[in-house]
Amino acid sequence: MSKASDIAYETIKSLIFRNEIRPGQQLKEEDLAIKCGVSRTPVRDALVRLEADFLVEKRDNQRSFVADPSCDDIDDLFALRAMLEGHAAARAAERMTPALVSDLRNCLKIIERDQSVSVFLDHNAKFHQIILLAAGSKRLVSMLERLISQAVVHHTANAYSPEQISKSIAEHRELTDAIEHGDADWARAVITGHIRRAFHVYSQRVRTLGVSLDETAA
Amino acid sequence: MSKASDIAYETIKSLIFRNEIRPGQQLKEEDLAIKCGVSRTPVRDALVRLEADFLVEKRDNQRSFVADPSCDDIDDLFALRAMLEGHAAARAAERMTPALVSDLRNCLKIIERDQSVSVFLDHNAKFHQIILLAAGSKRLVSMLERLISQAVVHHTANAYSPEQISKSIAEHRELTDAIEHGDADWARAVITGHIRRAFHVYSQRVRTLGVSLDETAA
DNA sequence: AAAGACAATTTTGTATACAATTTTCTTGAA
DNA sequence: TTCAAGAAAATTGTATACAAAATTGTCTTT
Known part of the structure; x- marks a missing residue:
């Protein structure tokens, strides 16, 4: 778990669980990259995985948001x-x-x-x-x-x-x-x-x- | 479906279904990039998705292979x-x-x-x-x-x-x-x-x- | 004002260069 | 020959630059 991609995945997931980013809120790759201390590339990898986990939702306009389950x-x-x-x-x-x-x-x-x-x-x-x-x-x-x-x-x-x-x-x-x-x-x-x-x-x-x-x- | 990432996803999936790449065979990002006519970046995105589909398996050594179900x-x-x-x-x-x-x-x-x-x-x-x-x-x-x-x-x-x-x-x-x-x-x-x-x-x-x-x- | 056009800004998508890692090949000693 | 060590090659991982697309803001026209 030393790879930047895994760090990004765990960090973002933790941010969501700790409610430091709220349901419905937009996720910007650049911001996340800074928060995670890695570049945008591993952040993008992480977002794809988080989407498969239903924790992040990518809308038609290509923007990612924290899932807000009904x-x-x-x-x-x-x-x-x-x-x-x-x-x-x-x-x-x-x-x-x-x-x-x-x-x-x-x-x-x-x-x-x-x-x-x-x-x-x-x-x-x-x-x-x-x-x-x-x-x-x-x-x-x-x-x-x-x-x-x-x-x-x-x-x-x-x-x-x-x-x-x-x-x-x-x-x-x-x-x-x-x-x-x-x-x-x-x-x-x-x-x-x-x-x-x-x-x-x-x-x-x-x-x-x-x-x-x-x-x-x- | 005009994005390079989707092209890569569909192309690789089709290659697997048509048996142009066989179960157990290694997938090399560079080769796939050439076959799909895009760069490695969207190919990597596609591989992450295919892995979630159980069509591709990433082993400990970080290499990707076509899944070979028992x-x-x-x-x-x-x-x-x-x-x-x-x-x-x-x-x-x-x-x-x-x-x-x-x-x-x-x-x-x-x-x-x-x-x-x-x-x-x-x-x-x-x-x-x-x-x-x-x-x-x-x-x-x-x-x-x-x-x-x-x-x-x-x-x-x-x-x-x-x-x-x-x-x-x-x-x-x-x-x-x-x-x-x-x-x-x-x-x-x-x-x-x-x-x-x-x-x-x-x-x-x-x-x-x-x-x-x-x-x-x- | 309200709507539309278009420029400026923000954000995402892709390509490419380089770093890190793994595999393969080569060489030399037991 | 067999094995290990280490160099060379191949492959993947990451950062960054730039292109494409979407959003926002501004100005004009009505």
């Missing part, structure tokens, strides 16, 4: 995630190995011991990553990573309360059981519910605050 | 397609409008009247496109278009016999009925079967010929 978009995003993660979990269950189960249990152990939010976020991501890799489909990996990299998903995690975190941990435990039993349908059902719940935590919070999380986080 | 990859590809197209058809059924149904029936009419292979291929693609757009999810569109743009999918269509084409048309007719009734589950079931059948036509042909279609097409 409510429908967000609903759609979670629906797709539920479907794809369900598929991944089912495949992981079908391909279950003792090594996989022990990886998952290790991950769980760390979360359960130290119930801090940051540890939870880290290992929650790692947990899903293990399942995704176990599913053994590079296309699925690529598609899901694109969905998960959405700003909304990133913000959702911060909306979890302690009770919701412990509920989430319980779901992870059940998912591990399902995979250990090689029960694809069970695994799919658990994770689908898991994602659906994340969606409702998110939309509940948006309704309560009456604003988008993007604005609150700024 | 049997498992192909199996995986069809499974993902079946799932995503199923989802698209279900959503299209839920959002059914008379205009949508009439679009589909028009498309069908053209295929039924002129049962030539090229017309079938054209309007088969158009038919799926209509459903995809009706599903109203830009992320789904992007993901499915990437899967459909695979060389394998491209080659599958050419493997259809007249009987298989008429069977395929019948499935399209049933799918239209399902959507007209707004029956999401029915629509999903029909299209899932449709894709699965395409998969078996493909793998049957590969087994019969004893070689990959890539080799026969060259």
Whole structure:
């Protein structure tokens, strides 16, 4: 990750996640190049990738803007995630190995011991990553990573309360059981519910605050 | 599509589909630039896009190669397609409008009247496109278009016999009925079967010929 | 004022030069 | 011969200059 192109990609993504550039705002190659400390060429490479991630949108006039997902978009995003993660979990269950189960249990152990939010976020991501890799489909990996990299998903995690975190941990435990039993349908059902719940935590919070999380986080 | 970057993208994709560059073969930016009649800069843009399409693979040593999907990859590809197209058809059924149904029936009419292979291929693609757009999810569109743009999918269509084409048309007719009734589950079931059948036509042909279609097409 | 034409500015697109890296070739020692 | 080291060639990565396109501002005409 020493190449200028990767630096640009990570830097811009981080700027978007940290809300230093807002949804709907125009992205100018020259500005970004200065912010990233590289030339326009790697910035352009990065923009192409970010567009594939749905984080940046290139309009007809050739200008790039930070994506500003509508409510429908967000609903759609979670629906797709539920479907794809369900598929991944089912495949992981079908391909279950003792090594996989022990990886998952290790991950769980760390979360359960130290119930801090940051540890939870880290290992929650790692947990899903293990399942995704176990599913053994590079296309699925690529598609899901694109969905998960959405700003909304990133913000959702911060909306979890302690009770919701412990509920989430319980779901992870059940998912591990399902995979250990090689029960694809069970695994799919658990994770689908898991994602659906994340969606409702998110939309509940948006309704309560009456604003988008993007604005609150700024 | 007058920009050099789009020319490069389409040209390289066409070279891959026409098997003028073979799976596994290395892609050199300079060579491609000459073949496309543009400079290396737009070729690099195109390669990034083709990589996202899984048509080109960039290895650790930074060299790009034409993707060479294994049997498992192909199996995986069809499974993902079946799932995503199923989802698209279900959503299209839920959002059914008379205009949508009439679009589909028009498309069908053209295929039924002129049962030539090229017309079938054209309007088969158009038919799926209509459903995809009706599903109203830009992320789904992007993901499915990437899967459909695979060389394998491209080659599958050419493997259809007249009987298989008429069977395929019948499935399209049933799918239209399902959507007209707004029956999401029915629509999903029909299209899932449709894709699965395409998969078996493909793998049957590969087994019969004893070689990959890539080799026969060259 | 309002609309249109056109110049000035900004922004993106492409080509090219050069730097960095990887691969290939050559040479020499064990 | 085999292997390693290092030079040479090939290839990719980045910066920059300039071309093309889009946007903005200004002036004129009505």
